[in-house]
Amino acid sequence: MSAIAENVQGNAQLDAWLDKKLDELLPTKLEEIDASKTPSMSIIATKGTLDWAYPPFILASTAAALGWDVTVFFTFYGLLLLKKKISADVSPLGNPAMPMKMPFGPQWFQDFEWPMPNLLMAGVPGFEKVATGLMKKTFKNKGVATVEELRSLCLEADVKMVACQMTVDVFGFDADDFIPEVSDYVGAASFLPVAQKSDICLFT
Amino acid sequence: MTVIAEKLDARGMNCPLPILRTRKALNLLESGAILEVITTDPGAVKDMASFCTQTGNRLVSSTEADNSYIFMIEKA
Numbered sequence: 001m002s003a004i005a006e007n008v009q010g011n012a013q014l015d016a017w018l019d020k021k022l023d024e025l026l027p028t029k030l031e032e033i034d035a036s037k038t039p040s041m042s043i044i045a046t047k048g049t050l051d052w053a054y055p056p057f058i059l060a061s062t063a064a065a066l067g068w069d070v071t072v073f074f075t076f077y078g079l080l081l082l083k084k085k086i087s088a089d090v091s092p093l094g095n096p097a098m099p100m101k102m103p104f105g106p107q108w109f110q111d112f113e114w115p116m117p118n119l120l121m122a123g124v125p126g127f128e129k130v131a132t133g134l135m136k137k138t139f140k141n142k143g144v145a146t147v148e149e150l151r152s153l154c155l156e157a158d159v160k161m162v163a164c165q166m167t168v169d170v171f172g173f174d175a176d177d178f179i180p181e182v183s184d185y186v187g188a189a190s191f192l193p194v195a196q197k198s199d200i201c202l203f204t
Numbered sequence: 205m206t207v208i209a210e211k212l213d214a215r216g217m218n219c220p221l222p223i224l225r226t227r228k229a230l231n232l233l234e235s236g237a238i239l240e241v242i243t244t245d246p247g248a249v250k251d252m253a254s255f256c257t258q259t260g261n262r263l264v265s266s267t268e269a270d271n272s273y274i275f276m277i278e279k280a
Contacts, residue, residue, distance in 0.1 A: 065220070065223050065224050065255070144219075
C-alpha cells in the first residue's frame with residue numbers, strides 16, 4: 001500500500017473514532033455547560049400605567065432573586081417607570097376587561113363586580129384618579145408590593161435598567177428626570193445583541 | 205432537631221414578595237444554615253419549591269398549619 005492510501009485510511013479511522021467519542025462525551029459536556037451558565041432575561045417595558053408597571057418589575061425582581069442576569073429596556077411610556085417619582089395611574093379607558101371592585105366595606109360589597117361599562121367610567125371626569133386609588137388600595141390590602149418597592153428591590157438585586165435614548169429625546173425628557181441607577185441610554189442596536197444572548201426575552 | 209438560624213415572617217405578603225424577602229434573608233446566612241419562612245400566600249408553596257430548585261438551596265420541609273405555610277430552607 002502506498003503511503004498516501006495508508007494515510008487516507010488512517011484519517012478515516014481517526015474520524016470514526018472521533019465521531020464515536022464525541023457522541024459519548026457531548027451530551028454530558030453540554031449538560032455541564034448548561035448547568036454552569038447563569039440564566040439571563042431581557043424585558044422590554046413599553047407601558048407606563050399602574051397596571052402595566054407591575055409585570056416587568058415583578059418578573060425582573062423575581063428573576064434576580066433566582067440569581068439570573070436581568071436587563072430591562074424602557075422605551076416609550078415605559079420610560080415613565082424610571083422617573084424619580086413614579087406617578088403611574090390606571091385608566092378604565094381601553095381596558096375593557098378591567099374588573100371594578102371595591103377594596104372596602106363588607107365582604108359581599110367587596111365581592112360585587114360593578115356592572116359599569118368601561119367607556120362610561122372612562123368618560124367620567126376624575127374617574128381615572130378614583131380607579132387608580134381603588135387599585136392601589138386593593139393591591140395594598142392583598143399584600144402586593146408597590147411599584148416603587150418592586151423597583152428598588154430590582155435595583156438592589158442588580159437588575160440592569162437601560163433607557164431608550166430615542167424616546168427620551170422624543171418626549172423631551174432629561175436624564176435628571178430619571179433615577180440615577182439607569183445604567184445606559186441606548187438604542188435598539190445596543191439592546192438587540194443583549195436580547196440575542198438572553199435565554200428569555202419578553203415584551204411588556 | 206433542626207436548628208433554625210433565622211426566621212422570616214412573610215405573612216400577608218403576596219407574590220413575589222415572599223420569594224424576594226427569602227432571597228434577602230438567605231443572603232445574610234452562612235452556608236448550611238436553616239431559614240424558616242412563614243407565609244399566608246398559597247402560591248408560595250409551589251414558588252418556594254421552584255425557587256429552591258433554581259437556586260440550589262435545599263427545601264428541607266414545606267408544611268401547612270392554620271392557613272399558613274411554613275418552609276425550612278437550608279442555604280446552599
